[in-house]
Every structure is written in C-alpha cells, then in structure tokens.
Amino acid sequence: MTDRLPGEEIARLSGRDMGFGKYLPGVPLLLFALAAHVGPLTATDWPLTGLNLDLTRIAIIALVTYGLMIVHELIHWVVLQGWGARARIRFGFWGGQVLTGDQPMTRTQFAMMLLAPLVLLTPLTCALTWWLYPSGIWWPVALAGTAHAAGCCVDAYLAAWMTRLPAGSLIVNRYPEPLRVFRPANVS
Numbered sequence: 514m515t516d517r518l519p520g521e522e523i524a525r526l527s528g529r530d531m532g533f534g535k536y537l538p539g540v541p542l543l544l545f546a547l548a549a550h551v552g553p554l555t556a557t558d559w560p561l562t563g564l565n566l567d568l569t570r571i572a573i574i575a576l577v578t579y580g581l582m583i584v585h586e587l588i589h590w591v592v593l594q595g596w597g598a599r600a601r602i603r604f605g606f607w608g609g610q611v612l613t614g615d616q617p618m619t620r621t622q623f624a625m626m627l628l629a630p631l632v633l634l635t636p637l638t639c640a641l642t643w644w645l646y647p648s649g650i651w652w653p654v655a656l657a658g659t660a661h662a663a664g665c666c667v668d669a670y671l672a673a674w675m676t677r678l679p680a681g682s683l684i685v686n687r688y689p690e691p692l693r694v695f696r697p698a699n700v701s
C-alpha cells in the first residue's frame with residue numbers, strides 16, 4: 514500500500530477530528546435553502562397555502578428525501594469517475610455511501626466532487642417547489658429540498674477544510690482510513 518502514496522503526508526482528518534463542527538455548516542445551508550425554496554413564493558397573492566399534512570404529503574416527503582439521497586450519492590460517484598477514481602457506491606435502507614478509492618485527487622477535484630450534489634440538486638428542488646406551488650403540494654418538496662441542502666453540511670465542512678491546505682496538495686480518502694493529505698513528491 515505504501516508504494517501508492519503520492520508524497521509526504523502533511524495532514525489527516527478523521528471523523529473524530531471533525532467532531533460536532535461538521536454539522537455547523539448545516540445552519541447557514543438550511544437558512545439559505547429555506548429562503549431559496551420559499552422566498553419567491555412570498556411574492557405571490559397566496560403565499561403559504563396548502564400547509565396541511567396528509568398521507569399524500571407524508572409520502573412525498575419520504576419519497577423525495579430518499580430519492581435526493583440516492584441521486585446525491587450518484588452525483589458524487591459520477592464526478593469521481595470523471596477524476597478517474599475507482600469509486601464504489603453502497604446503498605442501504607437509510608441511504609448511500611460513496612467510497613472514493615485510493616486515487617489521489619487535487620483540492621479542486623475533491624471539492625467539486627463534494628459540492629456537486631448541493632450545487633446541482635438545490636436549484637432543481639427549488640424549481641420543482643415553484644412548479645408544484647399551484648397544486649398545493651409544494652411544501653413537502655420544499656421541506657425535502659431544504660433538508661437535503663442542510664444535510665450537505667459534512668460535504669461543505671470538508672470543502673471548507675480543504676481551502677486551508679497548501680496549493681498542490683493531493684488528497685487520498687481510502688475508507689475506512691482518515692482523509693489523508695500529501696505534498697506531492699515532485700513539489701518542494
């Protein structure tokens with residue numbers, strides 16, 4: 514395994530290192546997503562109609578939340594394929610997980626992989642919310658879309674953490690090892 518390491522290790526980050534901090538980006542993400550989904554509707558004549566909860570709405574919340582989770586992991590996986598990583602994807606009842614493999618990635622590659630689901634899916638759930646607004650079943654989609662955006666907190670935390678790494682760093686995320694950062698051998 515050692516022969517695959519791309520240089521000198523300069524940092525690592527485990528789940529334990531992240532602690533509670535990994536959830537903190539969820540607060541601004543939640544507020545931003547809520548404003549993005551619901552904000553434009555407040556300009557209409559009947560802003561927040563259809564707020565009742567029934568079986569249909571419960572089913573929409575569950576289906577959209579679960580669907581977003583699956584598509585979220587698939588987007589991570591597709592971007593990883595683009596970077597040449599031998600990524601694997603696992604799905605369980607409570608969601609999915611992408612194992613990035615041992616391909617070293619630059620900070621930009623890793624950050625794009627992390628943020629792609631948030632950036633691609635949030636406009637989609639916003640558009641879906643507005644489109645469904647006249648039918649009165651908009652808010653379950655708005656709720657699921659907002660929950661998804663807030664759930665991107667760990668991805669956002671990691672992307673922010675990466676901005677503090679030196680330029681040229683290579684990142685290896687070999688499950689279940691901590692995330693490891695290397696200075697490439699050919700960079701002094």
Ligand SMILES: [Zn+2]
Pocket residue numbers: 585589627630665668
């Ligand atoms: Zn993610």
